[in-house]
Amino acid sequence: MAENNRAVVKLKERFAADIVAVKKFRGEVTVTVKKENIVEICSFLKTALAYNMLTDVTAVDYLGQEPRFLVVYNLYSIPNKDRLRVKAQVDESACTIDTVSNVWSSADWLEREVYDLFGIIFNNHPDLRRILMTDDWVGHPLRKDYPLQGPDREPYKNRLS
Amino acid sequence: MAQKETMTVNMGPQHPSTHGVLRLVIELDGEVIEKITPHIGYLHRGVEKLSEHRTYHQTLPLTDRLDYLAPMSNNLGYVLAVEKLLDIEIPERAQTVRVITAELTRLKSHLVWLACHALDIGAMTVFIYAFREREKVMQLYEKLSGARMTSNYYRVGGLSTDVYDGFEKDVQEIIDTFPGFFDTYEGLLTKNTIWLQRTVGNGVISAEDAIDAGITGPALRGSGVDWDLRRDNPYSGYEKYSFKVPVGEKCDTFDRYKVRFIEMREAVKIISQALDSLKPGPVLADEPQICYPPKENVYNSIEGLIHHFKIATEGFSVPEGEVYQSVEAPKGELGFYLVSDGGNKPYRMRVRPPSFVNLSAIEKMAKGAMIADLVAVIGTLDIVLGEIDR
Numbered sequence: 001m002a003e004n005n006r007a008v009v010k011l012k013e014r015f016a017a018d019i020v021a022v023k024k025f026r027g028e029v030t031v032t033v034k035k036e037n038i039v040e041i042c043s044f045l046k047t048a049l050a051y052n053m054l055t056d057v058t059a060v061d062y063l064g065q066e067p068r069f070l071v072v073y074n075l076y077s078i079p080n081k082d083r084l085r086v087k088a089q090v091d092e093s094a095c096t097i098d099t100v101s102n103v104w105s106s107a108d109w110l111e112r113e114v115y116d117l118f119g120i121i122f123n124n125h126p127d128l129r130r131i132l133m134t135d136d137w138v139g140h141p142l143r144k145d146y147p148l149q150g151p152d153r154e155p156y157k158n159r160l161s
Numbered sequence: 162m163a164q165k166e167t168m169t170v171n172m173g174p175q176h177p178s179t180h181g182v183l184r185l186v187i188e189l190d191g192e193v194i195e196k197i198t199p200h201i202g203y204l205h206r207g208v209e210k211l212s213e214h215r216t217y218h219q220t221l222p223l224t225d226r227l228d229y230l231a232p233m234s235n236n237l238g239y240v241l242a243v244e245k246l247l248d249i250e251i252p253e254r255a256q257t258v259r260v261i262t263a264e265l266t267r268l269k270s271h272l273v274w275l276a277c278h279a280l281d282i283g284a285m286t287v288f289i290y291a292f293r294e295r296e297k298v299m300q301l302y303e304k305l306s307g308a309r310m311t312s313n314y315y316r317v318g319g320l321s322t323d324v325y326d327g328f329e330k331d332v333q334e335i336i337d338t339f340p341g342f343f344d345t346y347e348g349l350l351t352k353n354t355i356w357l358q359r360t361v362g363n364g365v366i367s368a369e370d371a372i373d374a375g376i377t378g379p380a381l382r383g384s385g386v387d388w389d390l391r392r393d394n395p396y397s398g399y400e401k402y403s404f405k406v407p408v409g410e411k412c413d414t415f416d417r418y419k420v421r422f423i424e425m426r427e428a429v430k431i432i433s434q435a436l437d438s439l440k441p442g443p444v445l446a447d448e449p450q451i452c453y454p455p456k457e458n459v460y461n462s463i464e465g466l467i468h469h470f471k472i473a474t475e476g477f478s479v480p481e482g483e484v485y486q487s488v489e490a491p492k493g494e495l496g497f498y499l500v501s502d503g504g505n506k507p508y509r510m511r512v513r514p515p516s517f518v519n520l521s522a523i524e525k526m527a528k529g530a531m532i533a534d535l536v537a538v539i540g541t542l543d544i545v546l547g548e549i550d551r
Binding site for chain 1: 202209248373496508550
């Protein structure tokens with residue numbers, strides 16, 4: 001069970017009020033947390049639980065639900081060779097979250113990409129600029145309300161429902 | 162004392178040694194690099210956005226075009242992620258052929274790395290030799306899948322087709338001849354004074370910094386971190402093969418060069434073991450809801466045709482959930498994070514590109530070096546812009 005996972009037990013002791021849900025699916029443990037203490041949670045995971053590598057930062061847009069965005073951190077522990085996924089809830093009305101780039105420097109570019117494609121602002125980020133799109137681009141392409149064909153186009157309806 | 166002045170130099174996006182369309186804005190104090198600002202995104206095609214509007218089978222060809230030097234590794238990461246979501250078993254023969262082709266892909270990708278890295282530093286002979294050998298793998302690719310680069314050979318559930326007659330012989334020829342070619346390249350480079358002067362002590366990054374920066378693959382092992390996903394989190398039956406994971410000591414470009422060379426030799430050993438264990442059997446899982454029917458059924462029966470048509474147009478539904486599956490691609494950890502809402506298209510597909518994260522450490526590796534050494538650092542990172550920009 002996911003609740004017996006070493007990291008989850010330790011996290012629950014320390015950050016009981018921040019944890020929203022714990023889920024295990026296909027052997028992968030996902031912890032959903034509130035965004036306020038994300039930096040403390042990540043530092044704790046890195047220093048006390050040896051999740052020394054931040055593999056990936058991304059986001060998922062659940063348009064029409066509250067909270068709209070989930071920022072997803074895929075962590076890996078090289079000494080223990082296991083993975084943990086932490087998801088932080090971000091509302092559309094307050095579309096910001098604190099940066100973890102001072103915990104792992106790999107977060108720098110990965111967070112820039114999330115900002116670029118989803119429009120989530122990372123507070124205290126050292127260099128929050130667009131990375132894949134051009135600097136003068138309007139909109140955030142990976143949002144679900146951004147048309148596939150590009151800005152100012154009707155959504156494509158011909159195929160695949 | 163004169164006031165210190167820096168000069169800003171633009172490198173790329175059209176530059177032969179940036180391996181694609183990478184633009185670097187470099188601040189120089191004389192010839193010494195003070196600051197590097199990479200600009201990427203020139204090749205952004207929106208693969209992640211497109212995949213949200215395509216069925217799972219239709220997304221597969223898009224993955225070929227991420228790291229176009231190692232298409233089968235991308236296919237492998239993607240199909241493994243979908244198969245994990247579906248929770249299906251893959252026949253053993255399909256797994257073994259996947260290992261053989263994934264390791265051939267590693268050879269193919271590393272040969273391009275070697276060729277371009279050497280050419281960037283001025284060793285042109287190696288470039289021509291390595292491309293000659295890469296051609297042998299490309300021809301095998303073509304016989305296997307019909308395409309030299311964008312192979313699209315795997316399918317969710319197995320392989321698109323069984324290997325051709327004579328595949329074993331072609332692979333055996335590669336196993337027999339490639340170690341000799343590696344000796345030739347090493348003879349040209351490993352003790353070459355010019356090569357050593359350009360690579361030893363260049364682009365040093367400590368193990369701690371490399372982990373912190375998220376560097377994976379040969380670049381991380383060159384910094385002395387003994388970590389390989391094929392061994393530590395095995396997939397597709399890699400646990401059955403014995404191979405060495407090389408690690409460097411001095412964390413410099415020369416150590417990364419040695420690590421990649423040993424990796425190529427180990428890849429040949431894995432291919433050899435996999436070829437020995439290749440047994441006849443099905444290459445597609447027995448999952449009619451997911452897999453395409455055999456071609457003879459499609460051509461000869463109406464039921465087969467309808468079956469094919471249903472899967473080609475509607476695809477298949479995937480249980481609700483999310484998975485992250487990563488493979489040890491030639492460049493590092495290539496991960497696919499898939500979120501399914503229960504429909505026939507991914508709700509969200511995220512590609513974790515190794516080159517993107519590796520490139521973000523370029524400033525750490527090249528700061529304080531001469532501008533000519535930056536070319537060696539780009540070469541040793543082994544980046545592919547198709548994967549960085551997606």
